[in-house]
Amino acid sequence: MTGCLTGLRVLDLSRVLAGPWAGQIFADLGAEVIKVERPDVGDDTRGWGPPFLVDQEGRETSEAAYFLSCNRGKKSITIDIRNPDGQDLVRKLAAKSDFLLENYKVGGLAKYGLSYQHLRKLNPGLIYCSITGFGQDGPYKDRAGYDFMIQAMGGLMSVTGLPDGMAGAGPVKVGVAITDLFTGMYATVAMLAALEHRRRTGEGQWIDLSLLDVQVATLANQALNYLTSGDVPRRLGNAHPNIAPxxxxxxxxxxxxxxxxxxxxxxxxxxxxxxxxxxxxxxxxxxxxxxxxxxxxxxxxxxxxxxxxxxxxxxxxxxxxxxxxxxNALDRVFKDPQVKHRRMCVSASHAAAGKVGLVASPIKFSNTPVADPKAPPLLGEHTDEILADLLGISRDRIEVLRTQGSI
Missing domain, CATH: 3.30.1540.10 (formyl-coa transferase, domain 3)
Known part of the structure; x- marks a missing residue:
């Protein structure tokens, strides 16, 4: 059984959550997702713990639960893009990919010759998605952006929390990085829309996606409450501004x-x-x-x-x-009969832990079911495989690249 996106390849140069979340959705749907990570260090979230995964001997590994949450089904290759040979490897991978995901600062990849303008010359059909805090233009474009600060700047925290005058009143962030997650979802939608455009025209394109734009877009009824009435929405705790009780x-x-x-x-x-x-x-x-x-x-x-x-x-x-x-607290969530029936908690084989528990994709297809997920990769787990099988690089050359620090 193959997924809807089997045969497509995503080159995932993103880190932390928004980009990796989009890459994980592509992996769930059957695409090959190649995650490019820094040698020896990897994605920042590999170290965002505790908790960390425990191996089969009961010892704590270096695999943080945070990383596990957004990287299932991917292959990991370690490449140092500061190294000219590393940059060349990324170019070769991009030439063989349908999509590229990245969340470097504005202009961050251009200095390595890895911007959309550079890579489209090698692969005119490449769909290149850039995720930043504030977008590729505007007065804030050079600022770093993180979910927490964007929830605040984009208005979400102004409508989340107990009303003024109550004990414990004040703005509160959502308990998960919801702006990052929505940005990953919008990235997925945009990339698939661009794929349809490419099917019709043969042309790839560059997607400019901003956390702040996404946060403003997802204010939904609260935004229209303000734009329609001119009244600034206020915090209502758990109450709804438009429905009661x-x-x-x-x-x-x-x-x-x-x-x-x-x-x-x-x-x-x-x-x-x-x-x-x-x-x-x-x-x-x-x-x-x-x-x-x-x-x-x-x-x-x-x-x-x-x-x-x-x-x-x-x-x-x-x-x-x-x-x-x-x-429900999370222990009750995963014991809930409906959640269990829908198989929202699954396990997968893991190179270090033997087995790892994962949250399943919520997407249910009638004809192309989402396969049980593969575990998130160890750092560089697939480096040799990708270089040899996809790029045709010899084992001797791979060892040279490793010795000089390019991979």
Missing amino acids: YEAFPTSDGYMILAVGNDDQFSRFCSAAGRPDLSKDPRFATNSGRVENRRALIPQVAAVLAQHPTNHWLEMLEIARVPCGPI
Whole structure:
């Protein structure tokens, strides 16, 4: 069984998360992804731990969980691009690739003769995706950009966290590097769109993708709330700016999520909760009314839900077809029957650990299933294989390159 992208090759010169996330998606879909890393050091995230993977003898390895999260299915080759011979190897790999991913600073690869303008001469069909903090032009183009600061600059943290005046109030980042992840997703979409353009025209192209642009784009309804009304959105904690009741509520033994998305669901909730009067109250009969009068509504909903434990409400509201759910820690996530049924946790053979647990791709195809993933590679694990089999370099020449530090 082959994947949708079997036969395509991605040269992945990116590091950390946004670029590697895109490369990992390509690997999941069947493409050959060659990850170029610095000799002896590798991707920064190999050292971003603890935790680190433990080998078969119970000893801690140098493979950080962070690296494992975004590099499954790839091949690793070590090349020093500061070395002229290393630069030549990258050019040869680019000439045989469909895509190139990189997240160096603006102009960072041009000084090595590895920019899009250089490589398109060798491979006119190359689709070259550059990911930076702020894009290839503009007043901030030379600045480094990291997810945390972009969440702040791009407005996400202004709408994330408890409202002013509450204990613990203040801006809060999302618990995963969501801007990096969205940027990886946009990179994947853009590269596949460019592939379709190449199919029609034979031409590759350069994709300029910015973390800040992506963060602004993914403000979604919050951005349009502002552009439509002129009112600056504020932090609402777990509440929703456009829907109510749609937030976390305390129960008698913990917390739960109540996610009422329309008037019928609210009516069914009120009946199941023993408060049918709430849905008949003119202030709460419509969603717009509930949003405008949330200060009057939410305390009444909270008082009802606090009377019983979480499981009581989950069972009752599921019968009533009212969207709700528990707030699971990760141990419960991976024990959840639905998550287990969908095989979202898989294992793969690993050169050092024997086996490693991985999160599966969420994509489910009817005709070309995503294969069980291959483990993220050890640093330089495939160097000799790629140089010999793909580029036709002799074993003796490989040893010379290794001795002089090019690989």
